[in-house]
Amino acid sequence: MSMESTPFDKAANRYEAEDRDLEAALANIWSIAEENHLDPFPTHFEVVPPNVISEIGSYGLPERYSHWTHGREYRQIKTMYDWGLSKIYELVINSNPAQAYLMENNPPIENKLVMAHVLAHSDFFKNNKLFAPTRRDMPEAAAHNAVRIQGYEEQYGKMAVEQLLDATLSIEEHVDPYRPNRPQKEDELRNWREQASRKRRPHESIPAGQFDDIFDIASKPVLKVIHDQHTEALHIPPEPDRDILGFIRNHGPNLQEWQRDVIDIVRSESLYFYPQRRTQIRNECCASHWHKRIMREMSDRNLISDKDNEIWWRQHSGVVAPDPKRINPYYLGMKMYEYLEDYYNGTLSAEENDWLIKEHIPVQPRFEGRLEDSPAIPALRDIMIHNDDQSFIRNHFNKIVADRMDMYIYEERVDFDGEVDYVVIDNGWQKIRDMLVSSMDNSGMPYITVVDGDYNNANQLYLRHEYEGKALDPDYIKKTLPYIFRLWQKPVHLEARSDKANRVYSYDGTEVSEKRISF
Amino acid sequence: MENNERWFASISRQDWSFERxxxxxxxxxxxxxxxxxxxxxxxxxxxxxxxxxxxxxxxxxxxxxxxxxLPRFRYGDEREGIGMGEGGSQPGDGVGDPGKEAGTDPGExxxxxxxxxxxxxxxxxxDLGLPRIKPKEQKDIPSEIVKYDDVRHNRSPSGLDISRTIMQNMLRNAQDYGVAEIKGISPEDYRVRRWEEDVRPENSAVVIAMADISGSMGDFEKYITRAFCWWTVSFLRTKFPEVELVFISHDTEAQEVTEKQFFSRGTGGGTRCSAPNELALELLQHRYPPTSHNVYPLHFSDGDNQYGDNPRCVDLVQQLLDSEVNQYAYIQIGKTSSSGLLNEYTKNISDERFKGLKITEKEGVLAALKKVFNPEEQED
Structure with missing residues (x-):
């Protein structure tokens, strides 16, 4: 040992044998994954102490900016770990190369299962279409963002930055994933003006005479409105805009440059996480299936001892256990995968095939060859590439899966003594599917748009909830509006619909008021 | 590892011990x-x-x-959810542990x-303090303060006050050479900290806590008295450790008791609120003359006083105020607070050093504490 060796070097040496063992397993896991047509990013695994895995898990990215909500998450996760209630099994960052973490206290066999699981995630990140526009350099970008935010803290005070972050994070999900690269303010206004003027002169590109009668009918009232618009300012935004953060970043009347930058940071990180919010089941579906498949293969090749086989199987069963009161995405995902595999391999039960025939769904011929040549693999890869959770459930959830998982809809009932009971009210598979699908609309978040950025001709912000059958919680509206006011710095309004009454909630800097409106 | 070139995965460790x-x-x-x-x-x-x-x-x-x-726009709470059973679940079946899980739903x-x-x-x-506190010169309480010595020669620099020493050095250099710089610090520049005993006059004070322990004081009344007194005692012991506390319990008769007895006694007797006030007045005359003490009488009762005793109470409280107590506080406790003694006091006593309060619920204790121990009321 050299003179320069630090205590850490000694610690590293202590893990030498274990790390060699993990590396050897990783080589095998990687080649089994490849044989099964998985195509992950290059993936780096770092073995870290439990508090670090809790930390990165709660921040979502290593070296992300500091905020108390991350601290709250961290405390919760860490407490759960310390009490032995739960621990983070796997943690992998969507980046190229993918960055994953293993817990140093885990028995090596558990970390091997995690490696197999992570490679399937990495494959999903790389190949699922929804992830195509995400920044693969996000860890670096987030670290730069954190440095800038820290700089603002030094310059403008921790309190000012925290208050801005609080306000911005309260509407962080309100971005438009289909318009990630929103132009800056000046470019955007120019685009909008050009679009408006194109609409204004629709017939210029059309030869005169030919359609005049139609234009006469169609455009007289329109022309009047257009004329008004011409003399008045452009309506901002021209169309309802769901990218509330982007809209405020560009058009917030009194924001300073650094404040726009902070809003932009939150917006870009929210866009980065958007596909993960949309594919939780899909992601775990593949990962849970593949860790099981790869570990079995390892076992078949005598690369895992009998004792270790027992450990990983127990760990696997724990991860995919059904939950009586909520959806366990690992379990649902794995069961859906198993069903689809059985379907494409033609290995469903006779009873299940009968149901397919009754529903006029073709029954696949029974496949008897090697697992790697199964027709299920390309079919499931295709499904993996092109679906998010919502389309996956809509397209592939059916009676067979619902029955295999014994799924049901339950209801909360409060009895005379105020005790709460949960009672099964339905187990019809269509109802379950529809409920699942509708709960995934906009990742479960209400869809809210900016309708007017110059409301009352006084630069006030007018938002609208695009009602689709579920009403917003009024308490939360009243609490959230002041946060948006903090960003917009002028009165803020929200039009909230429900099937009973339609209301506009307003916050003017002192108090929230509400009034009923009619349509 | 013959396929080294084909796989792109690696494992490493680093030192995370500074991660905070x-x-x-x-x-x-x-x-x-x-x-x-x-x-x-x-x-x-x-x-x-x-x-x-x-x-x-x-x-x-x-x-x-x-x-x-952080608040965010969200839907109202749903009463329905999707779950997974172990097979054969039918409508009407119970799910999970009944009755036990209220308030532990996700989102709550x-x-x-x-x-x-x-x-x-x-x-x-x-937010608490002693109102109208005045310096009284009865006891001189020794306290240690830091003093700075003058020039000391040949002193060990163990208690060296570095900034003062440097100042002295610069001052000397300015006097000697006309340049205020740090140069050639010698023992004559040393300024040393020294502990020295000093005496200063203490605001000696006494709080006389009087509590009604008669039969009409129910659980709630006793609880509030206890809560208020607990905070009074812990406040004084922490912030004004020199303050003396005197405890008096009474039904129709008043008696000086120990702190422990004060917090535990209860009787089934009647109520005569003039009794503790008589005793307080006596204590003032013999033990704590207001000329040398800040005195704070404090009386708790449900206000359900013996018939005909109220005028006597008014008279005694007025006497206490006249003998220059700093403040007299009467706290009437009761969920269905009848007008009682408090009414009588507020009708007849106009001195602003008299504080009559009502506590009708647990949450009222803090506001009452802030009124009774209001540091902002001071005499000029």
């Missing part, structure tokens, strides 16, 4: 939780766990509260903020 970010942000969250608790102290301080604790104990108090979250995260008793005390004490 999670802890720092968690501390900030905790700070915010405390701010919330501070705004809702009135709901916390009458907690049974607190007012039965030794005020100086290192006990931690758990304050259950909703986990702090509860958090038990842990605060030390001391932290809660500091929050409460921040």
């Amino acid at each position: 970010r999670g802890d720092q942000d968690a501390a900030r969250h905790n700070e915010k939780v405390k701010e919330i608790i501070k705004d809702n102290l009135e709901g916390v301080i009458s907690d049974g766990e607190i007012i039965t604790a030794d005020p100086r104990s290192k006990k931690t108090i758990k304050v259950p509260m909703r986990s702090l979250e 995260e509860y958090y038990e903020a842990e605060l030390s008793l001391q932290e809660i005390q500091e929050m409460v004490f921040e």
